[in-house]
Amino acid sequence: MSKNIELYEESKRYAPGGVHTSIRNVNPMKVFTKGEGAYIYDAEGKKYIDYQAAFGPIILGHSHPYVNRKVIEAIERTDLYGVGCTDLEVELSRKICQHVPSAEQVLFCNSGSEATYHAIRLTRAITGRAKLIKFQGCYHGWHDYVARNMLSAWDMIGKRDPGSAGMMDEAIDNTLICTYNDLDDVERTFKENPGQIASLIVEPIPHNIGCIMPQPGFLEGLRELCTKYGALLIFDEVITGFRHSIGGFQKVAGVTPDLTTMGKAMANGYPIAAVAGKREYMQRFNTYPGGDVWFAGTYNGHAVGTAASIATLELMENEPVHEHIFRLGEKMRSGIRTIHERLGIKAYVAGFGSVWTTYFMETEPKHYAELQQNDAELYVAYRRKLIDKGIFKMPMNIKRNHISYSHTDADIENTLDIIESVLKELIV
Ligand code: PLP
Numbered sequence: 001m002s003k004n005i006e007l008y009e010e011s012k013r014y015a016p017g018g019v020h021t022s023i024r025n026v027n028p029m030k031v032f033t034k035g036e037g038a039y040i041y042d043a044e045g046k047k048y049i050d051y052q053a054a055f056g057p058i059i060l061g062h063s064h065p066y067v068n069r070k071v072i073e074a075i076e077r078t079d080l081y082g083v084g085c086t087d088l089e090v091e092l093s094r095k096i097c098q099h100v101p102s103a104e105q106v107l108f109c110n111s112g113s114e115a116t117y118h119a120i121r122l123t124r125a126i127t128g129r130a131k132l133i134k135f136q137g138c139y140h141g142w143h144d145y146v147a148r149n150m151l152s153a154w155d156m157i158g159k160r161d162p163g164s165a166g167m168m169d170e171a172i173d174n175t176l177i178c179t180y181n182d183l184d185d186v187e188r189t190f191k192e193n194p195g196q197i198a199s200l201i202v203e204p205i206p207h208n209i210g211c212i213m214p215q216p217g218f219l220e221g222l223r224e225l226c227t228k229y230g231a232l233l234i235f236d237e238v239i240t241g242f243r244h245s246i247g248g249f250q251k252v253a254g255v256t257p258d259l260t261t262m263g264k265a266m267a268n269g270y271p272i273a274a275v276a277g278k279r280e281y282m283q284r285f286n287t288y289p290g291g292d293v294w295f296a297g298t299y300n301g302h303a304v305g306t307a308a309s310i311a312t313l314e315l316m317e318n319e320p321v322h323e324h325i326f327r328l329g330e331k332m333r334s335g336i337r338t339i340h341e342r343l344g345i346k347a348y349v350a351g352f353g354s355v356w357t358t359y360f361m362e363t364e365p366k367h368y369a370e371l372q373q374n375d376a377e378l379y380v381a382y383r384r385k386l387i388d389k390g391i392f393k394m395p396m397n398i399k400r401n402h403i404s405y406s407h408t409d410a411d412i413e414n415t416l417d418i419i420e421s422v423l424k425e426l427i428v
Contacts, residue, residue, distance in 0.1 A: 003043040007031040026394050028387060035062030037406035040392060048392035049411050053402035056207070056239045058323070059265040059354070060315060066154025067268050067311040074307030078334055082298065088306035095313050096276060099246045102235070102260045103276035107285060108301045112238035112263035113141025115273040116201065118285075118295060120145045121260045123199035123232040123276075125293045127282055131193055133200040133231075135180040137368030139208035140201055140236050140261075144171035150208070151398075157369050180206055180367040181214065183221040192230040199232040199259075200225075205247040207239040210357035210398045211350040232258040232281070238273070242266050243402070244353045246316045267313045272305025321405045325354035328403045328412050332356055335416040343423055353428040354403040358382075371398055378426065385422045389416055 001009075012018035018024045034041040038061055040050045050062065056172045060067060074088060089108065096106045109115055120132055132145060136157055140146035147163035149156075158179070162172045176193065180202075181226050190197060204219060206212045226233040235257035240249035242265040250256055258281060263273035276282070285295040315321055333356050336349045348359045357363060360375035360382075374399040383395035393401050403412075 004031045007043050012066070023394075023396065026396065028384065028395075030387075037063075038404060038408070038411050040352040046390070048387070048390050049407070049415055051391065051393045051403065051415075052402035053404060054269055056243065056264040056402055057267070057269040058402070058404050060244055060268045060312060060321065061404045062269070064312075064315075064406070065269070066233065066315060067308050069161065070311035071270065071304055071307045074303045078303045080170055080299065080302050085214075086301060086303065086306070088310060089301045092306045092310050092313075095310065096262075096274060099251075099313070100241070100248050100258045100262070100276060101250050101259060102258070102278070104279040106274050106276035107282065107287060107295055108116035108306065109273050109275070109297050110271050110299050110302075110305070111141070112236075112261060112273050113143055114238055114263035114297065115238065115263060115275045116140040116146055116234075117143045118293075119234050119261050119275045119277075120199060120201065122259065122284055122293050123234065123283060126281060127198040129196050129198040129231070130174050132175045133178055133186065133189055133197060134175055135202055135367075136211075137180065137209040138179050138201075138203045138206050138236070140203075140238075144168050145175060146201065148172055148175055150175045152361045152368075154369075154372050161352065165311075179369070180212060181218050183218065183225065186222065186225055190225060190231070195230070197229060197231045200233050201234040201236055202238050203238075204253060204255075205244075205352055205355075206368075207355060207400050209371060210359065210365075210400050211355055212244030212365055212367065213350070213352065213354055213401065214253070215366060215403050219253050220416065221403065223255050223257070226258070231268050234259045234261065236261045238263040239265075240315065242312070243355070245322060266312065267305055267309035270305050272302075285337055317404070319405075321352070325403050325407075328407055328409070329354045329356060331409070331412050332401075332403065332415070335412065336419060337424060339416065339420045343427065345423060347428055351400075353358055355400050356403075357398070357400045359398070360419075374398060382422060382426055386418065387424065389418045390423065391418055 013399045017025050027345040033043050033044040040048050093106045097103045097245045136149045141148050144167045149161045150163050152161045237248040237260050245251045259277035261275050284293045285291045287295050333349050333351050340347050360378045361373035365371050379397050
C-alpha cells in the first residue's frame, strides 16, 4: 500500500471521510507532508508545482521564510490575552485602513465565514431589514445566511437550493438569489422586495466558479442600486483581497463598498480574517461602547495571524509581489491560449492577475448558468492527468489556479510544456 493511501486509511478511521473540510476529499487522494515556495510534496515525496494555493491564501509561496520568521519572533514574545488589545493588532489595523479604500475601521476574526456572518448581521442591525441578495455560484462561507445556491446542479439554478441539511428555513428564504452580471435582475429583486433588503453581498470577481469577470459597469451598477434602495453593499474580498492588489479588487475597480470582508491572502496561509467598513457602521459592533451588534471570538487578533498578516503586507509594500504574480499570470494565460491555437482546441482561458482557469467552452461565460457549456468531464480528466505529471490543482470542475510570488518563469514554462502534452493525449 502506498504511503498516501496508508495515511489516508488511518485518517478515515478518526475523521469522517478522512478530511477536515468537505471538498478536500478528491480523487486521486493525496496526503501532503511538506510545502516550500511554489512546491508541495506528498507522503511519498512526490513533488508538485502548486497552483491550488490552499484555495487562495498562499500568495507569497508555502512556508515563506520572512513570514515564518516574523511569526516565530512574535510568538516567542507574545500570544493571546483575551482582554485589551495588542501592538500587533494596532499595526495590522493601521495597515489595512491605509490600503483598503472602504476600510475606515476594521475588526479581526479567524475565518472568511465569520467575517461574512458578522458583516451581514451588521447590515440587518443598521437597516432594520432582514433580506440579503447573493449571486448564484458565489460562495461566502458555510453559515446559514449564505450557504445556498453555490455550485447548484444545473436544474437548480436560481431555485431554492440550500447547501446543507439542517439550515434554518427562515435564513434560506431571506437570502435572495440573483444572476451575476445582470443589473436588471438585481433591480427587479429590489423592486419586488420594497424596503426589505438589508444588503447585497458579492465576490467582485466570482472566483468560486473560476474567474468570471464583472462586465463594464456591473460593480458600479451594484453600488448605485444599493444606494438607491437603501441597502448596504458588501464586497466579499476573501479571495480577491490582497491578491489582486494590496487594496483589494475594489481599488482596481474604483468602486467602494460599504463593508468588505477579507481573509486568505491576507496572511499567506495563516488563519486570520477581517471585516472592515465605514466608521459609522463599524461602531455598531459592541466592541465600541454602546454598540449593539455582537462581535467576539476567543482567538480574534491572535499573535500568529496578526504577525503573519503584517509580514505579508510588508512584503507587498516593499517588494514587487503583484508585479511578479501579474506578469506570470499573463504569461500563463497567453501561453495556454497559444497551445490551444496550435492544437485547434476550442476553450476559453479566463483570469485576472495571478489567477487563471480554462473553461472548455468557446465563449466567455458571464454568469454561472453559462458554465453548463463547459465540458466538465474533460476538465476533470485534464486536471487528473496534470496531477499525475506534477502540476497540482484539485480536479474539481470550474475552480481556479493561483500563482504565488515564489513561482518562477521556469515553473510557468515547465507547466506550459506539461499542459501541452496532456492536452495532446486527451484531445488530439
Ligand atoms: N468568501 C469567499 C469569497 C470565499 O472564497 C470563502 C472560502 O473559500 C469564504 C468567504 C469563507 O472563508 P473561510 O473558508 O475562511 O471560512
